[in-house]
Amino acid sequence: MLYNGCRYYQAWSPTLPSAWCVAFTHHDLKVLEYNQDLKDYYEVGYGHNINYQMACPLIQDAFQHLRSVVEGEGGPKGVFYFTHSVALLTMMTRLGLYQDRHPLTHLNLDxxxxxxxxxxxxxxxxxxxxxxxxxQHQHKWWVSLVEGERGVGLEGCEGQERGCTWDEWVQVVSRFLPCNLTHICALNQHQQQQQQQQQQQDNHHQQKPAPISVLWGMLKWLVTLFI
Known part of the structure; x- marks a missing residue:
């Protein structure tokens, strides 16, 4: 609670001292920040493949809007979505942004x-x-990615922060398009077998008759109750 109060107040008033933050040293804040990064890394980031695979529909939607313009089908001048930071983090991860060479762990506060x-x-x-x-350019269409109002480069695009040619952009997104969330979120055969076995065990325990000693104890309790 103290840390949340500290970071929220610091975000609202970055130039003012915060009473919430005096409880922490600079090192404490670095450790707590890393703790949050670890949590996000394994819940919505590179920690598990399924985290960022689920962001595929967001990128597919952007690709389809851009393609309709390039192919002369027209479309709106801009498309805007408002969402939670989780959706943005998963999409950034799907695009390969901010990926470290080694997975983050509790052993290495880098x-x-x-x-x-x-x-x-x-x-x-x-x-x-x-x-x-x-x-007038050899490549007539360019796609640029802006994150936090700053240009960022994508792996596979020679232009880096300047963006990708349309052909490069198609190659980048073709690695994970089209999307099939049913396939992404489905249990594999091994997981299904484990789930079925667990269900059978649970059903067996529920149907298993109570031991004689338990039944005898309940009978004595009922006799005592009515005497």
């Missing part, structure tokens, strides 16, 4: 780590895909 939700998962976090048309 101050130079890329996965810092204080920086890219904070209040007012935002992600934008922008489409630019350059008729």
């Amino acid at each position: 101050p130079t780590r890329q996965w810092r939700t204080s920086l890219h998962g904070s209040f007012a976090a935002n992600v934008a895909f922008t489409l630019s048309h350059c008729p």
Whole structure:
């Protein structure tokens, strides 16, 4: 509670001292920040594949809107969605942003780590895909990714912060499109077998008759109750 009060107050008034923060040393705050990063890393980040696989529909939606313009089908000038930071973090992870060379663990508080939700998962976090048309350029269509109002590069795009050519962008997103959430979220055969075995065991325990000693004890209790 104290840490939450400290970080919320600091976010609201970054230039003012906070009474909530005096309970912590600078090292304490670094450790607590890393604790939150670890939690997010394994709940919505690179800790488990399914975390970021579920963000595929968000990227597919952006791709379809951009493609409709490139192919001359037209469309709105802008499409805006408002969501929770969890959706943004999973989408950033799906795009390969802020991935460290080694998985984060409780044994290594790396101050130079890329996965810092204080920086890219904070209040007012935002992600934008922008489409630019350059008729005189060899590559007429460019896609740029902006996170936190800063240009970021994508693996597979030579332009890095300047963006991707349309062909590069198609190659980037084709790695995980089209989406099939039913397949992503379905249990595999081994998990299904384990679940069925557990259900059978639970049913067996529920149907198993009570021992004679238990029944005899209940009978004596009832006799005592009515005497």
